[in-house]
Amino acid sequence: MRGALIGCGFFAQNQLHAWRDLAQITAICDRDPQRLAETAARFGITRTYDDAARMFADGGFDFVDIATTVPSHRPLVQMAAAAGVHAICQKPFAETMADARAMVTAAESAGITLMVHENFRWQSAIRRCIDAVRGGAIGTPFFARVSFRSGYDVFSGQPYLAADQRFIIQDLGIHILDIARALMGDATRITATTRRINPAIRGEDVATMLLQHEGGATSVVDCSYATRRVPETFPETLLEIDGDRGTLRLDAGYRLTLPEGSSDLSPPVLPWASRPWHNIQESVLLIQRYFLDCIAAGIQPETSGADNLRTLALVEGAYLSAAEGRSVALDEL
């Protein structure tokens, strides 16, 4: 498969490292000439563009990796659909539910595969837990706690996170809500509270969310970037899931405990990766491989654009719940 990538920023460097093992990236695009030139030199890519429309017009690739921040996602996905090119798009998929629905419609009309880069559910430790729960290791789950608490400085690499009106639910909580869906199935209702503890940022850095799932199970999804814990666990998501035949726990240090015993699920540090990001970096390789496998097999990815509407609805529902101090049914959104 031949691909192109749009957005040569902070996180795209991981995506380009991972593509090296999977596909040929024939062209890259960024509006920022310095980032474009540095990335082209780092990965030896000669076809470069400062305008995505021109890159699509020139063509020569089967899929596009959209690694820009959210405001450009809708026009870029629509360009991919118009060009008949498969697309994998970073989270957050869209700024509004209306934008997301329009993007899904564009992809469906064009017959392209559209997947959201929801990589946290592809972290190898998390994936092992998803497989265990889906395989019945603890029976029927009735409660989950899905928890991400850290004091790691994410603002130096991603300064826009400090400036946006929305922070932790839209940026990080979106992954943790997606993991809750992968483990417990779709949610029907959400109740949330938010706080801003760090005075130097604009949005909320603490969110505590209660989900009701189809079938009656409950999840508590709690996220914080204001938690000064020792040891620091960034970027681990911790799990505690009760089923009618036992409990699964994923504790700090990637320690899995199931009814039959414990094991160490520490992820590998890939040759181009570095701690503490290695967990996320491995998931980038795994999700990109899965995207290509889905195209080859002609199947819808787990986190297709259509699927992601339900994760985005949880994000919107959490903000609405926190703003209005009430529980929100997702069919309101």
Ligand code: NAD
């Ligand atoms: P960034 O600001 O560092 O990079 C984005 C790049 O896109 C910039 O270089 C910018 O010039 C370019 N760009 C924006 N609009 C463009 C357009 N229309 N055409 C061409 N270039 C354009 O941002 P980042 O931190 O790399 O984040 C990018 C996305 O990745 C965000 O949506 C973020 O939420 C997501 N992200 C995901 C993970 C993950 O684990 N899945 C981790 C970090 C960031």
Ligand code: 89Y
């Ligand atoms: O942008 C975020 C993401 O998707 O994973 C971690 C992160 O980089 C900072 O919260």
